[in-house]
Amino acid sequence: MxxxxxxxxxxxxxxxxxxxxxxxxxxxxxxxxxxxxxxxxxxxxxxxxxxxxxxxxxxxxxxxxxxxxxxxxxxxxxxxxxxxxxxxxxALSGTDLVSDPELLPLQQVEILADALRHLHSLDWEGCPYDHTVERGLREAEARMKAGLVNEDDFDPEWQGEPAQKLFSYLTANIPEGHEKVLCHGDACLPNFMATAGDFSGYLDCSRVGLADRYQDLALAVRSIRYNHDDAAVEHFLKCYGIEQFDKKRATFFTTLDEFF
The missing domain is CATH 3.30.200.20 (Phosphorylase Kinase; domain 1)
Structure with missing residues (x-):
């Protein structure tokens, strides 16, 4: 410093x-x-x-x-x-969800589900921030051309592949139709805070904006699976209210996130 x-x-x-x-x-x-x-x-x-x-x-x-x-x-x-x-x-009070020693995995995902469901339910009328697929693809392509995509940090299913292959996948698999909601944009466990078992705030909000809710759900599920297990993922989806998780839509958004 x-x-x-x-x-x-x-x-x-x-x-x-x-x-x-x-x-x-x-x-x-x-x-x-x-x-x-x-x-x-x-x-x-x-x-x-x-x-x-x-x-x-x-x-x-x-x-x-x-x-x-x-x-x-x-x-x-x-x-x-x-x-x-x-x-x-x-500074927000408390500890991020994944670092809090007092929170069991299922408690962590319950807080995450509640926080996302609340954010997604807010009235976004007048929100000036766009985090839609179209903007995401433009920014992803710009970052790729600028050499800012870390290909060594890709998820296992994309390891060894060039960024251009991922971008081609994205442009060929753009999800059809979605309801715009106010999304966090980087909904992994460390970006949500809790104190005494209660949600205390959102961190790292540079990508907040209107988007498909799977922008958040996909990254949340990936984060939960990385930090915990499939049982925690299922509990998260149940708490959020998802009966049938759209894996193809989720894969699109986790792949898009590789560029950021």
Whole structure:
């Protein structure tokens, strides 16, 4: 953190905090946890500025969500400075679902299902953020052409394949028809917080927008299966209210996610 040249405006705000760098996440940002008296108070995200940087998108979406009363971090400050984007957020109470030692797997997926069902039920009239398939494909292609797709990190079913093959699969298998809902966009277990067994907020909201609900369901199921087992997946789907899980539609969205 000391190697970063901080904007003057924020230096005084951080002086009274203890900090450590978060090494657990897979974000493209550097994430710093700022504490006072051992209590997490603020989170600072720093990302290289580029056409593909997401912190500006996250700041806008968090402000919009906060105005609507949705549980999420509040934006304290955002700036583009010396080739980086800087985003300072309030910290949510609790622990992310997959890291909470007090939550059993079935409790984790119950909280996740409730949080997604609530988000998907919100009135999205006037939502300015588009996360539809058409936009996703445009962004995926742009990232592929820019060399930003990590082919070494593909899921097992795509290991060893070039990104172009995945993109060809996507364009040949675009799902037909869907109901637009307000989606999180990256609905894996670590992006949902809980305290004392109750949901306390959504994290990493740069991809929030209107989309097919399977944008969230597909990534949630993949995350649950990775962290737990098929029984936990079935419990999640039951809690959410899915009687027949559309595996083909889900495969489309997990494949699309390989580009991000």
């Amino acid at each position: 000391h190697n970063l040249n901080f904007p003057t405006e924020i230096q005084s705000r951080l002086r009274s905090y203890d900090w450590h760098k978060d090494s657990m996440g897979r974000s493209a940002s550097d994430i710093f946890m700022l504490t006072q008296n051992g209590e997490l108070k603020l989170v600072l995200k720093v990302e290289q500025d580029s056409p593909f940087a997401e912190l500006g998108d996250e700041a806008k979406r968090l402000e919009w969500l906060t105005e609507g009363g949705v549980l999420c971090p509040e934006v304290q400050w955002f700036e583009q400075y010396e080739g980086r984007q800087w985003l300072l957020l309030t």
